[in-house]
Amino acid sequence: MDGVPLRCFSEDHSEEMFVDDGVETVTSVEQKKVEHSIEEVINVYKQIHSLPQPALLREQHYQYLKKGLRHLSDAYECLDASRPWLCFWILHSLELLEEPIPTTVASDVCQFLSRCQSPTGGFAGGPGQHAHLAPTYAAVNALCIIGSEEAYNIIDREKLLDFLWSVKQPDGSFVMHVGGEVDVRSAYCAASVASLTNILTPRLFEDTISWILRCQNWEGGLSGVPGLEAHGGYTFCGTAALVILGKEHMLDLKALLRWVVSRQMRFEGGFQGRCNKLVDGCYSFWQAGLLPLLHRALFKEGETELSRQRWMFEQQALQEYILLCCQNPTGGLLDKPGKSRDFYHTCYCLSGLSVAQHFWNLDLHHERVLSREENRLAPTHPVYNICPEKVAQALQHFHRLPVPSGDRASDPHPAAAAAADPQS
Numbered sequence: 001m002d003g004v005p006l007r008c009f010s011e012d013h014s015e016e017m018f019v020d021d022g023v024e025t026v027t028s029v030e031q032k033k034v035e036h037s038i039e040e041v042i043n044v045y046k047q048i049h050s051l052p053q054p055a056l057l058r059e060q061h062y063q064y065l066k067k068g069l070r071h072l073s074d075a076y077e078c079l080d081a082s083r084p085w086l087c088f089w090i091l092h093s094l095e096l097l098e099e100p101i102p103t104t105v106a107s108d109v110c111q112f113l114s115r116c117q118s119p120t121g122g123f124a125g126g127p128g129q130h131a132h133l134a135p136t137y138a139a140v141n142a143l144c145i146i147g148s149e150e151a152y153n154i155i156d157r158e159k160l161l162d163f164l165w166s167v168k169q170p171d172g173s174f175v176m177h178v179g180g181e182v183d184v185r186s187a188y189c190a191a192s193v194a195s196l197t198n199i200l201t202p203r204l205f206e207d208t209i210s211w212i213l214r215c216q217n218w219e220g221g222l223s224g225v226p227g228l229e230a231h232g233g234y235t236f237c238g239t240a241a242l243v244i245l246g247k248e249h250m251l252d253l254k255a256l257l258r259w260v261v262s263r264q265m266r267f268e269g270g271f272q273g274r275c276n277k278l279v280d281g282c283y284s285f286w287q288a289g290l291l292p293l294l295h296r297a298l299f300k301e302g303e304t305e306l307s308r309q310r311w312m313f314e315q316q317a318l319q320e321y322i323l324l325c326c327q328n329p330t331g332g333l334l335d336k337p338g339k340s341r342d343f344y345h346t347c348y349c350l351s352g353l354s355v356a357q358h359f360w361n362l363d364l365h366h367e368r369v370l371s372r373e374e375n376r377l378a379p380t381h382p383v384y385n386i387c388p389e390k391v392a393q394a395l396q397h398f399h400r401l402p403v404p405s406g407d408r409a410s411d412p413h414p415a416a417a418a419a420a421d422p423q424s
């Protein structure tokens with residue numbers, strides 16, 4: 001897409017700005033403030049650059065990420081219970097930038113994550129903490145990105161299955177940790193790690209599908225638990241979990257599509273997480289990442305009007321937002337202009353940028369890299385958000401191993417009980 005005029009430089013771009021119809025609210029004031037800050041960013045960029053070709057600051061991001069693997073500032077103290085997440089955010093950002101991870105660093109990360117693994121299965125937010133589904137997801141993803149024998153061998157699959165059973169609820173949902181809260185993130189984290197490591201059994205996810213389906217509300221998106229407001233992060237988790245379980249067609253796909261495409265902001269080009277909220281760089285993945293899932297789901301349903309070249313959102317506008325508004329000049333990406341960088345937003349801005357650059361459906365692959373070829377990132381897997389070849393490699397490795405026999409439930413399945421009884 002070299003030389004393609006920028007959408008946000010066009011004459012009529014300001015016509016996309018928010019109109020409050022004379023009704024001023026806290027929300028409308030905030031929305032206008034954000035639009036003005038973005039307008040300013042665009043104007044400054046115009047003044048400095050005669051050729052509008054926004055660049056991905058690869059080297060700066062690489063340096064920021066590399067440093068983060070070894071040293072974190074005091075500001076990260078609050079994430080002491082999310083340390084496997086930091087590993088995942090940084091390793092995934094590096095793989096998107098196609099920067100190899102040195103073997104010694106990879107091995108150190110493996111050893112650290114092994115210390116986060118709980119003796120009762122699953123991974124905790126840090127050594128000595130209790131197992132929790134979110135860091136379990138992050139740790140398994142990080143280990144699959146590393147993709148070495150050492151990395152795969154760290155995961156105790158039998159105990160991981162025990163842990164998943166310990167957080168499974170009678171109504172099909174999962175709690176995030178023993179005694180913890182229920183929301184649809186947990187179903188996704190459980191389905192993701194179970195499918196990657198080949199411990200997924202229908203029994204483990206019994207009633208989970210109907211529970212997730214109940215999270216889709218009148219807006220079309222999904223909420224954290226049935227009956228609440230639709231939200232980008234939960235919608236991604238619920239939809240991706242259903243894709244893993246092969247039941248995404250049971251959602252109202254058209255209503256979901258309408259909801260998610262309406263979350264792309266007209267002026268900013270990025271996505272908001274919920275109706276009437278502000279744009280935020282991390283929703284570049286949580287929302288835009290839904291479009292590949294929806295595209296493929298509708299394709300499977302035999303929808304004939306689907307494009308063979310692009311997703312159903314404005315891919316260029318999202319790339320413009322990320323490249324112009326979400327990059328810290330010294331490396332790292334962020335929510336919106338004026339916010340500070342962090343590894344979470346770096347990971348999800350880059351993941352969203354990758355989704356906006358690569359269209360992929362069966363054997364069709366179409367790239368749409370804004371402004372210069374050097375901005376190209378590696379593609380990401382729309383369900384697991386790690387690079388597709390790492391998903392394939394993990395599946396290949398773990399599918400050679402048998403599914404652990406700890407597939408228990410409070411009331412044993414009659415067929416399983418019969419199979420275990422040599423007399424029957």
Ligand SMILES: [Zn+2]
Binds near residue numbers: 335345
């Ligand atoms: Zn955010």
